[in-house]
Every structure is written in structure tokens, then in C-alpha cells.
Amino acid sequence: MMKKFRNPKWTVPIALFTVVVLTHAAYIYSQRRSAVITSNVTDAAEISGSEYVKGRVLNLLDQYLTENGRVVTNILEVELLGGRYKGKKVIMRNLVRPNGFPLRNIHLKPGDVFLAKIGGTGEAISPVNIVDNYSRDGFIILLAGFLLLLIILIGRNKGIRTVIALIIAGGVIYFIMLPLLNRGQNALLVVTLTSGIIAAASLLIIAGFGRKTYAATLGTFGGVVIATILIMYAQNHLHLSGMEHYNAAQIVESGAGGHLDFRMLLLAGMILGLLGAAMDGAIDVASSMEEIRRANPNLSRMQLIQSGMNVGTDIIGTMSNTLVFAYFGFRLLLVLSSAINTPWFPETKMQLLSVGVVTAEIIRILAGSIGLLITIPITILIFGFWHKPSEAEFKGSKGII
Amino acid sequence: MKNWKARAISLVILSVILLVFDVRVRYYSDIIYNGTTLVCIGRVEKVDSSELVSQIVTMKIISGPFRGRLITAENNFTGRPYGDRVLRNGDKLFLEIPLKRSQISPDDKIEKVYLGQYFRNRFLLHLLGAFCALLIVVGNIKGLQAIGSLAISGSAMGFIFVPMLLKGYNPLWTALFVSALATVATFLIVGGISRKVISGVLGTLCGLTACGIFISLSSVILHFTGFDVDFGQMQLGLKLWRLETEEGWQWDHSGILVAGIIVGALGAMMDVCMAISSSVVEVKKANPNISVKNAIRSGLNVGRDIIGTMTNTLIFAYIGADMTLMVLPGLNFPERGVVHPFFRLLNKEGPAVEAVQALVGTIGLVLAIPITALIAGLLTGYGKSASE
Numbered sequence: 001m002m003k004k005f006r007n008p009k010w011t012v013p014i015a016l017f018t019v020v021v022l023t024h025a026a027y028i029y030s031q032r033r034s035a036v037i038t039s040n041v042t043d044a045a046e047i048s049g050s051e052y053v054k055g056r057v058l059n060l061l062d063q064y065l066t067e068n069g070r071v072v073t074n075i076l077e078v079e080l081l082g083g084r085y086k087g088k089k090v091i092m093r094n095l096v097r098p099n100g101f102p103l104r105n106i107h108l109k110p111g112d113v114f115l116a117k118i119g120g121t122g123e124a125i126s127p128v129n130i131v132d133n134y135s136r137d138g139f140i141i142l143l144a145g146f147l148l149l150l151i152i153l154i155g156r157n158k159g160i161r162t163v164i165a166l167i168i169a170g171g172v173i174y175f176i177m178l179p180l181l182n183r184g185q186n187a188l189l190v191v192t193l194t195s196g197i198i199a200a201a202s203l204l205i206i207a208g209f210g211r212k213t214y215a216a217t218l219g220t221f222g223g224v225v226i227a228t229i230l231i232m233y234a235q236n237h238l239h240l241s242g243m244e245h246y247n248a249a250q251i252v253e254s255g256a257g258g259h260l261d262f263r264m265l266l267l268a269g270m271i272l273g274l275l276g277a278a279m280d281g282a283i284d285v286a287s288s289m290e291e292i293r294r295a296n297p298n299l300s301r302m303q304l305i306q307s308g309m310n311v312g313t314d315i316i317g318t319m320s321n322t323l324v325f326a327y328f329g330f331r332l333l334l335v336l337s338s339a340i341n342t343p344w345f346p347e348t349k350m351q352l353l354s355v356g357v358v359t360a361e362i363i364r365i366l367a368g369s370i371g372l373l374i375t376i377p378i379t380i381l382i383f384g385f386w387h388k389p390s391e392a393e394f395k396g397s398k399g400i401i
Numbered sequence: 402m403k404n405w406k407a408r409a410i411s412l413v414i415l416s417v418i419l420l421v422f423d424v425r426v427r428y429y430s431d432i433i434y435n436g437t438t439l440v441c442i443g444r445v446e447k448v449d450s451s452e453l454v455s456q457i458v459t460m461k462i463i464s465g466p467f468r469g470r471l472i473t474a475e476n477n478f479t480g481r482p483y484g485d486r487v488l489r490n491g492d493k494l495f496l497e498i499p500l501k502r503s504q505i506s507p508d509d510k511i512e513k514v515y516l517g518q519y520f521r522n523r524f525l526l527h528l529l530g531a532f533c534a535l536l537i538v539v540g541n542i543k544g545l546q547a548i549g550s551l552a553i554s555g556s557a558m559g560f561i562f563v564p565m566l567l568k569g570y571n572p573l574w575t576a577l578f579v580s581a582l583a584t585v586a587t588f589l590i591v592g593g594i595s596r597k598v599i600s601g602v603l604g605t606l607c608g609l610t611a612c613g614i615f616i617s618l619s620s621v622i623l624h625f626t627g628f629d630v631d632f633g634q635m636q637l638g639l640k641l642w643r644l645e646t647e648e649g650w651q652w653d654h655s656g657i658l659v660a661g662i663i664v665g666a667l668g669a670m671m672d673v674c675m676a677i678s679s680s681v682v683e684v685k686k687a688n689p690n691i692s693v694k695n696a697i698r699s700g701l702n703v704g705r706d707i708i709g710t711m712t713n714t715l716i717f718a719y720i721g722a723d724m725t726l727m728v729l730p731g732l733n734f735p736e737r738g739v740v741h742p743f744f745r746l747l748n749k750e751g752p753a754v755e756a757v758q759a760l761v762g763t764i765g766l767v768l769a770i771p772i773t774a775l776i777a778g779l780l781t782g783y784g785k786s787a788s789e
Binding site for chain 1 (some may be wrong): 421425429431433434455457473492504512517518519521522524525529531532535536539540541543544546547550551553554555558561565566574576587590591592619622623624626627629630632633635637639640641642643644646652654657658660661662663664665666667668669671672675676677679701705706707708709710711712714715716717718719720721722723724725727729730731732736737739740741744747748749750753756757758760761763764767768769771777
């Protein structure tokens with residue numbers, strides 16, 4: 001009879017409290033922070049530059065029509081919530097075109113908080129400042145906090161581990177992967193290795209030390225490597241340019257991204273996409289195999305592998321759906337536009353499939369799903385061959401918390 | 402391993418189907434623009450790079466009525482980082498040939514040839530074939546079922562969902578309706594007719610509805626227009642809006658956004674609900690006298706086990722989908738500074754939509770755990786024996 005490690009009863013309330021406090025803090029920070037765009041020191045030893053800050057609309061001072069009624073000009077009194085000129089009031093113009101492209105219209109009324117681009121030299125704020133966008137990051141932070149709360153509420157202690165694993169994965173991506181990518185290191189190599197690190201860290205935290213975790217980690221890494229090979233092979237044959245993102249050309253043309261290899265970036269994204277689902281499948285299979293092995297340590301290797309395959313085949317049905325639907329939903333507008341006759345898409349569906357962006361998406365789905373699927377047999381084989389029938393002492397997995 | 406016979410037969414059938422499609426793709430040609438242009442495929446035989454501004458390529462036409470003929474075409478360099486390509490021997494491309502008259506005879510003179518896209522379809526077909534082959538080899542009969550359910554779901558999306566949206570039906574309800582169809586089909590194929598199918602389907606629908614509620618809320622609070630969509634270099638949203646204004650119709654773009662997010666979460670949702678339903682049914686089988694409360698509790702326990710990795714699924718899928726966005730904050734443009742700091746990006750509609758997709762989808766997944774456990778527990782708990 002295995003002794004179960006009992007988690008103290010106070011961990012969940014403390015974790016909930018921590019998440020609430022941190023989310024609140026992050027929210028406040030998001031409303032008060034600023035991001036510098038340019039910054040120079042003038043001859044008069046003053047700082048000159050521009051930055052993004054949040055502003056709150058205090059009053060609508062004036063509103064009138066211009067350009068034959070096509071443009072509504074709003075004069076707003078705005079209080080800046082952060083940055084160099086925190087607390088100061090600024091008069092800003094916000095142009096709204098009622099019949100214009102909806103994405104460019106920012107509708108503001110008194111009390112609204114929005115993102116502004118403010119420039120100035122020294123103490124003087126520039127007279128021309130721009131309403132950049134609605135303030136959306138606050139709500140997103142709250143949404144993220146809500147998600148973490150739900151995970152802990154429903155998952156209890158395992159939920160806490162999950163949240164920790166998510167935060168660590170986020171940390172690895174933000175502090176290791178992105179800086180390496182920005183420095184121009186080989187994107188494919190960076191993503192493959194970081195994926196391995198994330199898989200190992202997440203699985204260790206969630207599932208604890210033990211054979212099933214090691215097998216699942218190796219299985220996930222194996223799936224990632226196979227997907228990488230497949231995608232590299234595809235790239236050699238298909239000449240994808242990597243310019244599949246609107247900003248990519250802008251970046252290259254301006255010279256800011258000269259060190260970035262956009263093709264590698266595109267391919268690296270495909271790899272990262274399958275990581276979550278691969279970990280999921282691998283640990284599902286490895287956990288089941290451990291339960292089976294625990295129930296009957298005398299199973300032969302072949303029998304254990306066969307049982308593992310039975311479990312594995314059960315889940316491939318729904319697992320193969322994951323990526324397909326995720327990316328289909330992501331590109332829904334594209335699918336709809338290609339179904340009607342538009343002047344910008346090739347006339348035939350055959351040609352449309354060969355357009356760089358479309359091909360990239362299809363490869364993302366297929367190569368990703370192949371990598372995802374292959375994780376399962378690899379995990380099963382690793383766990384299976386590790387097993388020696390009826391070991392004298394059965395070592396299960398230990399948890400961290 | 403046993404059952405090699407079933408796998409072998411399936412693989413043979415798959416190969417035959419693939420071969421048929423392969424031939425159709427390889428020799429593809431079509432007449433478009435009301436009979437004025439021929440589309441076919443050509444292979445580069447010789448490249449003349451003596452001029453700096455363009456390449457003169459000699460191509461052999463390998464499909465259509467002019468098959469076998471050699472023609473020359475010009476590949477002009479525009480100097481922009483996208484759209485330019487350096488052609489090499491062996492490259493296959495689409496060709497567009499203007500026709501003088503609709504009746505083509507193979508001896509017709511070819512005046513001008515326009516170079517189209519790289520011909521990538523054949524590779525994609527083979528990749529699809531490899532995917533299906535892998536499903537069969539790894540999954541055997543269940544692999545075939547997976548292919549079947551994917552085919553049915555795909556058809557539901559293509560032949561029901563898309564047309565309904567185009568006809569103007571409310572995107573939210575359409576998404577839920579088609580998701581229900583796809584879920585029922587998948588669960589029936591993969592799980593057979595049983596109580597776990599019913600609870601799985603109901604759980605999936607409830608989870609997706611939860612998604613729908615949160616997304617609709619977010620869409621309103623965050624002022625989503627649904628127009629911040631790019632297609633490669635092209636701002637698809639802007640172009641669509643201009644086309645719509647010109648022609649006088651309008652899609653429900655924010656509705657389409659919502660529908661897309663719901664369908665995006667469908668795959669992962671099915672996965673989770675199936676797992677929980679299955680295990681509750683298995684528990685009931687092992688212990689037919691289990692109370693409803695304990696059945697629900699066992700479902701929750703399974704959910705707790707999988708919550709760890711399941712939450713990662715959608716988040717990573719959407720991070721990978723837009724990698725360029727990830728590196729933008731690190732870029733310092735000459736003279737313009739750091740134009741896209743993280744702070745600014747998170748407030749733009751495009752990145753905000755992606756963040757909401759990942760977050761709300763995962764919220765729906767997490768909520769689906771107790772919901773499905775509850776439904777599965779109730780449905781199985783009130784039976785004397787598990788006859789499935």
C-alpha cells in the first residue's frame with residue numbers, strides 16, 4: 001500500500017489569494033506604465049522623445065464635423081496616467097470617421113482609459129499627440145488571472161502545480177527563447193531546445209519525478225524533433241519565404257530585423273504550436289502505463305507495450321482534432337474569403353493552396369499533427385523498454401509539493 | 402504486433418486513393434476567366450541569369466493540352482523582400498497562358514506565359530497521405546476511425562459551417578450547431594453508441610457555450626471589430642471592408658471572430674470531455690453500485706490529473722501561430738525607435754484577439770471538467786448496471 005503524500009489544507013486558499021493579489025498588481029501596473037519609443041538628450045540636456053502611455057478622458061471639450069461631415073473631430077481633455085508626464089493634462093484630438101474603416105475608429109467618452117502616444121522635450125509636452133488604441137491589456141490581464149484562479153479552484157493542488165508550470169513555461173519563453181531569437185540565433189535550434197526544456201520542466205512539476213515523467217519528456221522531445229525534420233524537409237522543397245506575416249516585410253525593409261531569419265521564425269512557430277498537445281498525449285499514455293504496471297508488475301515488455309498502444313490508440317482520435325480545429329478557427333475569415341470570388345486570391349483553388357501563406361498553414365497543421373501523433377508510440381516504447389518484469393522494489397513517482 | 406493484416410489492407414487502400422489524387426494533381430490544368438486563360442504546370446529546364454533585373458527561364462509544360470512544349474518566361478525582380486524568388490532548374494510552377502480562342506489545339510502558338518505560384522500541391526498531398534498512414538500504422542482500426550471522424554468534421558466545416566456563415570446565419574449559433582454535429586459524429590465513430598457519448602457531447606457543448614459567453618463578453622468590452630486579420634502581406638480585413646463597402650454587403654465580422662474562436666477550441670474540448678466521460682464510464686463498470694456523488698468525484702479526479710497538460714494545448718498552439726508578433730517588441734527601428742513595444746502590442750486588436758482566443762479557450766476547457774464530470778456522473782450514476 002503506497003502512502004499518499006497529503007498536501008496541507010492551506011495551500012489552495014493561499015494560492016488563490018496570491019493569484020488575486022498578483023493579478024490586481026499587474027492590472028494597476030498596466031495602467032500606470034509607459035513604453036519608450038525614442039529617447040534622446042538635447043543640447044540643453046533635456047530628454048526629448050516619445051512614449052506610449054495610458055490616458056483617461058476627463059472631458060469632451062468640443063465636437064465638430066469636418067470634411068463635409070465625413071470626419072467627426074473630438075477635442076478631449078486627457079489626464080496622463082503614467083510615463084514622464086504622469087498626472088499632467090493634455091488636450092488631444094480624436095478623429096472618428098463614421099463611414100470609415102472600423103478598425104481605425106477609436107470611440108472615446110469621458111471616463112474611458114486609452115493608449116496614447118505622447119511626445120515632448122523636457123517639461124514641455126508636444127502639442128501633437130495621437131490616440132493610438134483602446135486600452136485592452138487591463139482586461140486581458142484580468143482574464144489571465146481569472147483563468148489561473150479557475151485552474152486552482154477546480155484543480156486544487158494539481159491546479160497549483162499547473163499554474164507554476166505555466167508561469168515557468170512563460171518565463172522560459174520570455175527570458176530565454178525570445179531574447180535568443182531576437183539576437184538572431186538559429187530559430188529552429190532555439191525553439192527545439194527550449195521546447196525540450198519547457199516539456200521537461202512542465203512535466204516534472206505537474207507529474208513529479210519518476211519514470212512516467214522521463215518517458216513522457218523524451219517522447220515529447222522525440223515528437224518535436226521529428227516535426228522539425230519534417231518541416232525542414234518541407235522548407236527545402238517548398239521555398240517558403242517566411243514573409244507570411246504583414247509586419248515581416250515592413251521589418252525587413254526598414255532594416256530593423258536584419259538579423260532575424262523569418263523563414264526559420266515561421267518554422268519555429270510551427271514547432272512551438274504542437275508542444276502543448278504533445279505533452280498532453282505523452283503524459284496521458286505514460287500515466288496509464290504506469291497504472292497498468294502498478295497493477296501487474298509481472299507483465300512482459302511486449303504486453304506492457306501492447307497495453308500502452310491500446311490506451312494510445314484511444315486518444316489519437318480526439319488528439320488529432322486539436323491542432324486541425326485550432327488553426328482552422330484561427331483562419332476562419334481567410335477560409336470565408338477564399339470561398340467567395342475576390343480579386344486578390346488566385347482564381348483556382350489549386351493555386352490558392354499553393355500560395356505561401358496557405359501552404360504554410362497547411363504544413364503547420366499536418367507536420368504539427370504528425371509530430372504530435374508520433375509522440376505517443378515513442379513514449380510507449382521508451383516506457384515499455386525501460387520496464388523489467390517483476391522488479392523487486394517498485395518505485396513510483398514522487399511529487400514536488 | 403497482431404492485426405498487421407488490417408493495417409496492411411488499409412495502407413494499400415490509402416495508397417491507391419493517394420495515387421488517384423496524385424495523378425489528378427500532377428496533370429492538373431484548368432481554363433479560367435471565362436475561357437480566356439489556361440492554367441497549367443511547368444517545370445524549369447534552364448535559367449538564364451545574365452540580366453540582373455530578371456531571370457529568363459525556359460520551361461517545359463507538363464500538364465494540360467500543351468504538355469511537352471518548351472516555352473520561355475520572364476521572372477522579374479522587384480527588389481522587395483517578398484514576392485521575389487530565384488528560380489532554379491527543376492522548380493515547378495503554375496503557368497497562366499492567355500488564349501486566343503476557347504478551342505485549343507496542341508499546335509496553337511503560345512504568345513505569352515505568366516509565372517504563377519510555386520506548385521506545392523503535390524507535396525501537400527503527400528504530407529496528408531503521410532499523416533493518414535501514420536494514423537493507420539499507430540492506431541490500426543482506431544486510426545481509421547480517427548481519419549473518418551476528421552473527414553466528417555472537415556466536411557461539416559466546409560460544407561455546412563462555411564456556407565451557413567456566408568448566407569448570413571448568426572455566427573455564434575452556427576458555430577455551436579456545427580460543433581455539435583462534429584462532436585456527435587466524432588464521438589459516435591470513436592466511442593460507439595453509449596452513455597459516454599451522450600455525456601461527452603453534452604459536456605463539449607456546455608464547455609463551448611461557456612467559451613461563447615466569455616468571448617462575446619470580451620468582444621464587447623474590448624471593442625473587437627473582427628477586421629484586424631492579415632493574410633501574409635495583405636491586410637485582409639481592410640481589403641474585405643473596402644470590397645464590402647463598394648459592393649454594398651457586410652459580413653458580421655465580430656460574429657465571425659467569435660465563431661472562429663469557438664471552433665478553434667473544439668478539438669481540445671472534445672479531447673477533454675471524451676477523457677472524462679470515458680473514465681467515469683469505466684469506473685462505473687468496475688463498480689456498478691457506485692453512487693452518483695462518487696462517480697462525479699472520480700470524474701473530477703481524472704480532470705485534475707489532466708488539467709496540467711491540457712491547459713498548455715491551446716496556449717502553445719496560438720503562441721506558435723504568430724511568432725513574428727513575439728519578436729516585434731525586441732526590434733529597434735532605425736530613427737523610429739522601438740515602434741512595437743509589448744505594451745503597445747497588447748492593446749492592438751490583433752494580438753488582443755489572439756490572447757483572448759488562448760485564454761478564453763482554456764477557460765472553457767477548465768470549466769468543461771466539472772461540467773462533464775457532473776453530467777457523466779449523473780447519466781451513469783442513475784443506472785443499475787453499465788451495459789456499454
